[in-house]
Amino acid sequence: VISLHASSAQEQDITLWKKEEAIEYVIDHYGEMIKRLIFTYVKKHAQTDDIFQEFLITVYKKLDSFRGEAKLKSWLCRIAINKCKDYLKSPLHRLILLKDQLQEIEFEKSAEQLSIEEEENQLIVQAIFDLPLKYREIFVLRYYQSLSIKEIGELLDINESTIKTRIARGKQRLEAKLGGESYVRI
Amino acid sequence: VKAMSESNQNLKDSFDRYIGYERLVNETDKDKFYEKLQNQQYINNKKHWIPKLISVILIIGVTSALYMFSQYSNVLEQADDPTKRHDAITSHTISIDEIQQKVNNIKSKFQLGMSKKNVETEFGVPTTYAVVGEGNEISRSSYIYYLNNLKSPFDEVEWGDSKGKYGLTFNILWEKDTAINAYISFLTEQGRSLISFKDDGTVYMDGHFVENSKYQIEASDYLVDAIAESINKEPKDVTEEDLLKVKNLKLEPWNKAHYSFVAEHDIPVLKAMENLETLHLKQVIFSIDVISNFENLSTFIIDEVPFLSLGKLNKLNDLKVIEIKNTRNDISEIYVTGLAKSKSLETFIIDNKDNINGWEALVDAGIEVKETSK
Numbered sequence: 001v002i003s004l005h006a007s008s009a010q011e012q013d014i015t016l017w018k019k020e021e022a023i024e025y026v027i028d029h030y031g032e033m034i035k036r037l038i039f040t041y042v043k044k045h046a047q048t049d050d051i052f053q054e055f056l057i058t059v060y061k062k063l064d065s066f067r068g069e070a071k072l073k074s075w076l077c078r079i080a081i082n083k084c085k086d087y088l089k090s091p092l093h094r095l096i097l098l099k100d101q102l103q104e105i106e107f108e109k110s111a112e113q114l115s116i117e118e119e120e121n122q123l124i125v126q127a128i129f130d131l132p133l134k135y136r137e138i139f140v141l142r143y144y145q146s147l148s149i150k151e152i153g154e155l156l157d158i159n160e161s162t163i164k165t166r167i168a169r170g171k172q173r174l175e176a177k178l179g180g181e182s183y184v185r186i
Numbered sequence: 187v188k189a190m191s192e193s194n195q196n197l198k199d200s201f202d203r204y205i206g207y208e209r210l211v212n213e214t215d216k217d218k219f220y221e222k223l224q225n226q227q228y229i230n231n232k233k234h235w236i237p238k239l240i241s242v243i244l245i246i247g248v249t250s251a252l253y254m255f256s257q258y259s260n261v262l263e264q265a266d267d268p269t270k271r272h273d274a275i276t277s278h279t280i281s282i283d284e285i286q287q288k289v290n291n292i293k294s295k296f297q298l299g300m301s302k303k304n305v306e307t308e309f310g311v312p313t314t315y316a317v318v319g320e321g322n323e324i325s326r327s328s329y330i331y332y333l334n335n336l337k338s339p340f341d342e343v344e345w346g347d348s349k350g351k352y353g354l355t356f357n358i359l360w361e362k363d364t365a366i367n368a369y370i371s372f373l374t375e376q377g378r379s380l381i382s383f384k385d386d387g388t389v390y391m392d393g394h395f396v397e398n399s400k401y402q403i404e405a406s407d408y409l410v411d412a413i414a415e416s417i418n419k420e421p422k423d424v425t426e427e428d429l430l431k432v433k434n435l436k437l438e439p440w441n442k443a444h445y446s447f448v449a450e451h452d453i454p455v456l457k458a459m460e461n462l463e464t465l466h467l468k469q470v471i472f473s474i475d476v477i478s479n480f481e482n483l484s485t486f487i488i489d490e491v492p493f494l495s496l497g498k499l500n501k502l503n504d505l506k507v508i509e510i511k512n513t514r515n516d517i518s519e520i521y522v523t524g525l526a527k528s529k530s531l532e533t534f535i536i537d538n539k540d541n542i543n544g545w546e547a548l549v550d551a552g553i554e555v556k557e558t559s560k
Contacts (some may be wrong), residue, residue: 040201050329052215060223121197
């Protein structure tokens with residue numbers, strides 16, 4: 001039986017668990033984080049649901065190949081990110097994108113009262129979501145998932161100097177879009 | 187210019203607001219996964235089976251093939267005989283009109299915890315049965331009912347690779363001889379629906395809570411049990427009126443192997459406990475917004491809860507003590523900076539300062555911070 005107290009070391013032995021229990025553990029412990037990560041790539045809830053299912057099937061099938069060299073969380077993130085990128089390259093995604101461009105997108109303004117700081121942060125997040133993927137994924141991993149530059153490099157298979165360059169260029173884009181006042185918040 | 191780290195938590199909150207505070211993962215994800223997995227296993231089995239069958243036909247010849255066909259026809263005729271185990275995938279058929287009746291029949295007779303023998307007595311021999319886990323301990327039974335009229339309006343409904351041919355499938359996951367998970371997938375006029383049976387006695391349809399027939403209040407078993415213990419009543423006797431009597435509540439899932447996320451249908455029941463003074467969450471996670479509604483809350487104990495942002499609790503005027511127990515340095519993400527604005531908080535007890543983000547702000551605000559591990 002999987003223990004709630006499964007430590008990082010025990011997680012590395014996940015290949016020894018019953019597959020169904022391992023999947024339940026992955027969903028319960030990492031599912032929410034992974035699904036939110038997927039959303040930052042595809043930006044749609046319906047597609048997030050579909051890709052999350054493909055992610056689970058892949059984890060189920062590849063569980064035996066998890067060697068424990070990386071942290072389970074990193075291994076899961078890598079699978080999810082690869083699934084997202086496969087989807088973004090697919091003809092299906094391009095078709096959906098085209099359909100969206102033809103339709104007028106209506107944003108509902110939240111009735112929630114936000115402070116000035118919260119509103120500014122909301123604008124920053126909106127601007128991050130509008131960044132091209134190569135910048136967006138790094139901002140999400142760094143500032144939403146709180147990964148270090150080194151961890152991002154390992155996850156995306158990119159060297160650290162490239163990540164720093166992308167952060168700098170991404171910030172320039174944000175600055176251009178948001179202007180100085182909002183930009184100083186990041 | 188502010189450093190990114192200073193506003194990082196606020197930005198994280200904004201990401202969550204943008205994506206949505208509601209949990210994205212729910213039981214439907216698990217149900218869909220098991221259904222998809224089952225479909226894939228069926229397709230894989232089919233792929234192995236077809237070349238073998240073709241080889242047999244080539245070797246034995248047309249006569250043998252005809253013989254096989256006649257056997258297959260016999261199987262079709264025996265479809266409803268529970269005493270005969272068979273693997274023919276088209277052994278059950280159902281009409282559109284009969285689907286809802288069949289669903290109601292399963293709902294009224296099935297419950298998790300039943301044995302294989304009891305299930306077979308009620309529903310006959312399953313269409314397929316397969317061991318899906320190692321050591322023969324986890325297995326799956328499926329009752330598959332194909333539409334007997336494929337010219338129906340539902341032919342166009344696509345579901346995985348079956349393209350609407352399934353009128354109804356009833357799937358049960360077994361651990362040894364006990365049903366531990368089950369769901370019914372079936373066609374309706376709106377498309378395909380999914381009814382899932384949960385181990386807390388609840389039934390969901392398309393991800394929405396339907397019923398818990400065991401109790402007078404519509405809540406999950408572990409919540410009703412906790413309320414009953416708090417007011418010293420039997421769970422079956424707990425009524426909505428009792429919710430106002432609850433002063434102390436300890437919530438703990440029955441299955442201690444997993445964290446439990448409070449289900450949507452439990453939220454109104456929790457909110458109705460307006461006089462709650464002490465809340466102890468053990469391995470249970472739910473929105474801090476709900477907790478910030480407990481205006482009389484004075485003590486909040488958080489035990490083995492991996493991620494929480496407690497800032498919003500600074501609005502609670504009676505909250506004096508917060509204790510955080512059993513944190514883990516590998517997965518705990520607990521943020522408390524916002525509590526520094528609390529006008530009532532006196533004591534903040536934690537097991538390990540290293541696992542808590544922002545406790546320093548509480549010290550600066552004059553709140554006593556105690557670390558129990560040192």
